[in-house]
Amino acid sequence: MPKVPRVSVIRSAKRRRTIQAREVGGVIEVRIPATFSKAQEQAAVDEMLAKLSKKRRSSHSSDEDLQRRAHRLNEEVLEGKATVGSIRWVSNQNARWGSCTISTGDIRISDRLKNVPDYVVDSVLVHELTHTFIAGHGPEFWVWADKAPLAERAKGYLEAYQRYGD
Numbered sequence: 001m002p003k004v005p006r007v008s009v010i011r012s013a014k015r016r017r018t019i020q021a022r023e024v025g026g027v028i029e030v031r032i033p034a035t036f037s038k039a040q041e042q043a044a045v046d047e048m049l050a051k052l053s054k055k056r057r058s059s060h061s062s063d064e065d066l067q068r069r070a071h072r073l074n075e076e077v078l079e080g081k082a083t084v085g086s087i088r089w090v091s092n093q094n095a096r097w098g099s100c101t102i103s104t105g106d107i108r109i110s111d112r113l114k115n116v117p118d119y120v121v122d123s124v125l126v127h128e129l130t131h132t133f134i135a136g137h138g139p140e141f142w143v144w145a146d147k148a149p150l151a152e153r154a155k156g157y158l159e160a161y162q163r164y165g166d
Contacts, residue, residue, distance in 0.1 A: 005027075005028050005049065005052075006026065006027045006028065007027070007028045007030060007045055007049070008027050008028070008029050008030070009030050009032060009041060009045065010029055010030070010031045010032070011032055011033070011034040011036070012031055012032070012033065012034055013034045015031065015032065015033040015034070016033055017033065018033075019031065019032050019033075019044045019047070019048060020048075021048035021049075021051070021052060023052070028048070028049065028052065030044060030045050030048050032044050046153070046156075046157065049117060049119075050116075050117045050157075053117040053118050053119070061114055063087065063088040063089060066087045066088065066089065066109060066121075066125070067084075067086075067087045069121070069122070069125060070082075070084055070087045070107065070125050070129060071084055073122060073125055073126055073129065073148070074129055077126055077147050077148060077149075078126065078129055078130065078133075078144060078147070081133045081144075082105065082129035082130065082132045082133060083104075083105035083132040083133065084105055084107075084129065084132070085101070085104045085105030085106040085107065085132075086104075086106045086107070087106075087107045087108075087109070087125075088107075088108060088109070089108075089109055089110075089111045089114065090108040090109070090110065090111060091110075091111045093108060093109075093110040093111075093112075094110070094112070096110065097109070097110050097112075097113060097124045097127075097158060098110065098124045098125070098127065098128040099128070100128040100129075100131040100132060102131055102132060102135055105132045107125070107128045107129070109121070109124060109125070109128070116157065116161065117157070119148075119149055119150040119153065119154055120154045120157050120158060120161075122148055122149060122150075122154070123148040123149075123150065123151050123154030123155070123158075124154070124158075125148075126144075126145055126147065126148035126151070127145045127148070130144045130145045
């Protein structure tokens with residue numbers, strides 16, 4: 001399985017508004033004001049993970065990077081079940097994040113996702129790869145597609161990104 005970052009939230013009575021994150025011994029420490037609600041805490045964690053991800057991004061900016069990533073996810077997450085054809089970024093896909101030609105395994109990913117956190121791109125790739133062996137969006141499809149690391153968080157990120165950040 002791909003490595004999912006461990007996160008430790010540290011609440012501080014001295015903090016009023018600022019948030020901070022750093023990696024300590026393989027754990028992401030997110031420091032927030034003690035007064036933050038659970039929703040504010042989650043938003044702070046998501047923001048800090050995205051910032052840290054961009055800082056140390058393994059790079060998924062080229063089609064070749066996307067192809068390598070898809071092959072790795074197929075093996076690590078989907079037990080090698082997907083048929084991996086060509087995978088490329090496209091600029092003409094504005095209504096969806098990705099698409100798949102089931103017969104060939106060719107996948108297109110919207111270039112609007114080039115600057116999102118890695119776990120979001122991974123989730124979209126796993127979703128499209130799953131279509132190469134399960135056509136629809138039935139219960140079995142979601143069993144596989146939701147195996148992507150941080151799948152639920154990625155869905156929330158994409159929903160917010162669609163609404164506010166696009």
